Amino acid sequence: MAHSTIDDERIEQFQTDVHGDVIRPGDAEYDDARTVWNGMIDKYPTLIVRCRGTADVIRAVEFARENDLRVAVRGGGHNVAGTAVCDDGLVIDLSEMRDVWVDPDERTAWVQGGATWADVDHETQAFGLATPGGVVSKTGVAGLTLGGGIGHLRCAYGLSCDNLRSVDIVTADGRHLTASADENEVLFWGLCGGGGGLGVVTGFEFELHPVGPEVATCFVLYPEERVAEYLRAYREYVLEAPDGVTTLSSTGVMPDEGLFPVDMVDDLKVGFLGCYAGSPEDGEEALAPLRELGEPIADFSGTMPYAEFQRILDDDYPDGMRYYWKSLYLDGFTESAIDRIRYWAGTAPSPLSTVDVWELGGAITDVDFDESAFAGRHAPFLLGIEANWKDSANDDINVEWVRDCIADMRQFSDGSFYLNFPGFFEGGEAAMETTFGPAYERLIALKDEYDPEGLFDLNRGANSTV
Numbered sequence: 001m002a003h004s005t006i007d008d009e010r011i012e013q014f015q016t017d018v019h020g021d022v023i024r025p026g027d028a029e030y031d032d033a034r035t036v037w038n039g040m041i042d043k044y045p046t047l048i049v050r051c052r053g054t055a056d057v058i059r060a061v062e063f064a065r066e067n068d069l070r071v072a073v074r075g076g077g078h079n080v081a082g083t084a085v086c087d088d089g090l091v092i093d094l095s096e097m098r099d100v101w102v103d104p105d106e107r108t109a110w111v112q113g114g115a116t117w118a119d120v121d122h123e124t125q126a127f128g129l130a131t132p133g134g135v136v137s138k139t140g141v142a143g144l145t146l147g148g149g150i151g152h153l154r155c156a157y158g159l160s161c162d163n164l165r166s167v168d169i170v171t172a173d174g175r176h177l178t179a180s181a182d183e184n185e186v187l188f189w190g191l192c193g194g195g196g197g198l199g200v201v202t203g204f205e206f207e208l209h210p211v212g213p214e215v216a217t218c219f220v221l222y223p224e225e226r227v228a229e230y231l232r233a234y235r236e237y238v239l240e241a242p243d244g245v246t247t248l249s250s251t252g253v254m255p256d257e258g259l260f261p262v263d264m265v266d267d268l269k270v271g272f273l274g275c276y277a278g279s280p281e282d283g284e285e286a287l288a289p290l291r292e293l294g295e296p297i298a299d300f301s302g303t304m305p306y307a308e309f310q311r312i313l314d315d316d317y318p319d320g321m322r323y324y325w326k327s328l329y330l331d332g333f334t335e336s337a338i339d340r341i342r343y344w345a346g347t348a349p350s351p352l353s354t355v356d357v358w359e360l361g362g363a364i365t366d367v368d369f370d371e372s373a374f375a376g377r378h379a380p381f382l383l384g385i386e387a388n389w390k391d392s393a394n395d396d397i398n399v400e401w402v403r404d405c406i407a408d409m410r411q412f413s414d415g416s417f418y419l420n421f422p423g424f425f426e427g428g429e430a431a432m433e434t435t436f437g438p439a440y441e442r443l444i445a446l447k448d449e450y451d452p453e454g455l456f457d458l459n460r461g462a463n464s465t466v
């Protein structure tokens with residue numbers, strides 16, 4: 001959609017129509033409002049509207065259409081590809097719509113479209129309840145859930161999108177719809193892991209489960225010499241572990257950040273991170289094998305409040321640093337895959353980068369493949385390659401490392417990737433088709449029905465059609 005010039009009168013009328021602020025270039029808040037988590041992203045929207053409620057969202061969608069503006073929707077602003085903002089368009093910013101209402105009897109939570117997982121955990125844990133989120137509490141509920149949602153409770157209770165009861169959405173024609181298994185069913189199917197791009201979600205209704213307030217956790221780091229052996233042991237552990245256990249492995253080098261002994265800096269390390277959804281006593285027992293693989297460098301494991309565990313990685317991903325992440329669903333976790341993980345982890349240009357393997361399975365596979373649009377249920381593991389670095393002079397070398405690593409690791413994958421770790425969506429439509437397989441055509445049909453003019457095309461990268 002082409003950029004159009006909008007006269008002041010129209011913008012002033014728009015400001016009168018909505019309760020939230022309309023921010024434009026030159027305003028004091030403009031730079032703050034266009035900034036997202038990833039410091040690689042530097043976009044200049046024509047206007048940003050900080051919606052206060054559904055009425056503002058409906059008016060914003062109408063305004064975009066009337067003025068031929070393309071739209072970016074901002075939830076938590078944590079998409080690695082920076083798709084919450086755009087050049088020359090309208091950003092519909094939901095960061096002031098973060099309320100969460102819990103119904104403890106029904107065990108449900110209604111969550112506004114701009115909430116973060118910290119907002120959800122805060123309200124739900126007051127009742128000893130939780131729904132699966134991600135592993136960093138500052139990420140947005142919206143982007144994470146629309147792409148699937150792989151977090152600390154995935155093997156016990158499935159993906160975030162598997163726990164959706166219903167979704168409230170404003171579509172491109174300005175209608176406000178509810179989608180659920182009984183109402184606008186196909187739209188609901190597409191919103192469960194299909195990536196969004198079908199409208200602005202104003203509210204999510206989630207199912208809740210009894211979790212915590214204390215849970216047993218594992219966060220243990222092992223040193224260089226036996227990294228391959230530890231990864232092998234991890235693979236065997238995952239096969240035997242009860243579904244209440246959810247873990248991931250993370251291989252990288254020891255950064256020089258004052259956290260480790262100087263003689264270990266730049267050595268390889270492997271970490272295991274996870275928790276048990278159930279009694280802390282059972283959890284301590286179930287997680288113990290991962291803590292007893294050898295002499296650790298550090299072991300931060302133990303029983304702790306679930307909400308605290310949800311925040312345990314928050315400081316490792318500060319706002320404004322530079323990030324480039326990609327992913328592949330793995331067919332398995334073979335010896336050769338372990339060799340290559342070891343190799344790539346050791347060659348990362350930045351000591352803050354890691355090669356991660358997330359176990360899948362468990363409750364994720366309790367949902368039939370065609371029950372939701374989510375594309376990764378077939379895979380036993382997800383490979384995530386994270387380049388995290390500080391200096392913009394090193395952008396190219398870090399991006400190249402991730403791309404080379406992904407190209408090499410494709411030998412262990414069918415080429416499908418997790419929508420929420422997308423790089424900058426290189427590959428566009430072809431990559432989406434590989435990833436979604438038979439669901440792709442159905443997603444395209446939904447897009448044609450609900451957003452025929454492509455108002456929300458920016459949602460998953462400029463080349464993407466879903």
Ligand code: FAD
Nearest residue numbers: 075076077078079084113134135140142143144150201459
């Ligand atoms: P935004 O950038 O605001 O939005 C992401 C996309 O969704 C954009 O295209 C946007 O237009 C669209 N969108 C946002 N809000 C709405 C809405 N209300 N209605 C319609 N469309 C909307 N993923 C996991 O699965 N598990 C993890 O453990 C995990 N950990 C992460 C940790 C960090 C530090 C980061 C940065 C990301 C992590 N992710 C994880 C990936 C995360 O799921 C994606 O980055 C996700 O897009 C973030 O959602 P958001 O709402 O914060 O992002």
